[in-house]
Amino acid sequence: MINPGDIISYIEMCNEEKVNLQRGMNYHLRGETSVILMSLRANAPYSDRVEEEGHVLIYEGHDVPKKTNTPIPKVVDQPMRNPGGTLSQNGLFYEAARRYRSGGKAADFVKVYEKIHRGIWVYNGVFKLTDAWQEESNNRKVFKFKLELVENIQPSSESKQQPVEIEHSRIIPPRVKLAVWKRDKGRCVVCGSNDNLHFDHIIPFSKGGSSLVAENIQLLCARHNIAKRDKIE
Structure with a gap:
């Protein structure tokens, strides 16, 4: 099981979720847990953002697929439904958030992975989906989803949402991660390994300790991250 802050490859991410992740939004991918892929890089295709020092994620919905009759997806509204009438991924997440807002169900758990570099991802942890809306952006409608960090739990891979205790911390901003x-x-500061790396709070x-400054963050491999944790405890 991976933990928040772990640095992984695309293949490792797919192995963790036991599926080839071809899209950024994956509603109820396994059981009742959803998965989203985000990016806060300057050239990211969508306008995701982090608020409240990493406690809240505002995630933008996804465009229609690029096809012959839609050569430029960025000029049309993001879809609520697929051409056949079924809910799109936007629609599935939107309806789940609205059910929660109306008191009809508990908030969905969403696992969040962030792309920080080509082929390099960070597991940001588990969030709960608490709100959704549409807003105007560049003369079209886009979806926005509010996700709030869930402290100290990890949904299991079973069909029901069973919390499992884990260590957690706030999201480290992308500028800090890249720095x-x-x-x-890209190596452990103790042994120089480039395998099983983790963003560690010194x-x-x-x-x-702050998540907002590079001076308090370092790269550690799994072995030295565990060794440091044992010393602190």
Whole structure:
């Protein structure tokens, strides 16, 4: 099982979810847990953003697929439904959020992966889907989804949402992740390994350490991350 802050490849991400992740929005991918892929990079195709020091994620819905009759997806409204009338991924997430807002059901759990570099992803942890709306953007309608960080739980892979205790921290901003990745040259600062890396808080978040500055973040391999955690405990 991967933990929040773990740095993984695309293949490792697909292996974790036991499916080839070809799209960014995956409603109820396995059981009742959904998966989204996000990016906060300057050239990202969608306008995702992080608020409240990483506690809240505002995720933008996805465009219609590029086809002959829709050569430029960015000029048409993001779809609520597929051509056949079924709900699109936008529609599925939207309806789930509205059911939660109306008190009809508990909030859905959503696992969030963030692309920080070509072929490099970070697992940001588990969020709950709490709101959804449509807004105007560049003369078209786009979907926005509000997700709030869930502290200290990880949904299991079973069909029901069974919380499992894990260590968690706030999202590290992309500028900090990239700065740390470049500074540490994509390797563990202790042993130089480039396998099973993790963004580690030098001063733990639980003890007041910041996620917002590169000076408090370092790359550690799994072995040295566990060794450090054992010393702190």
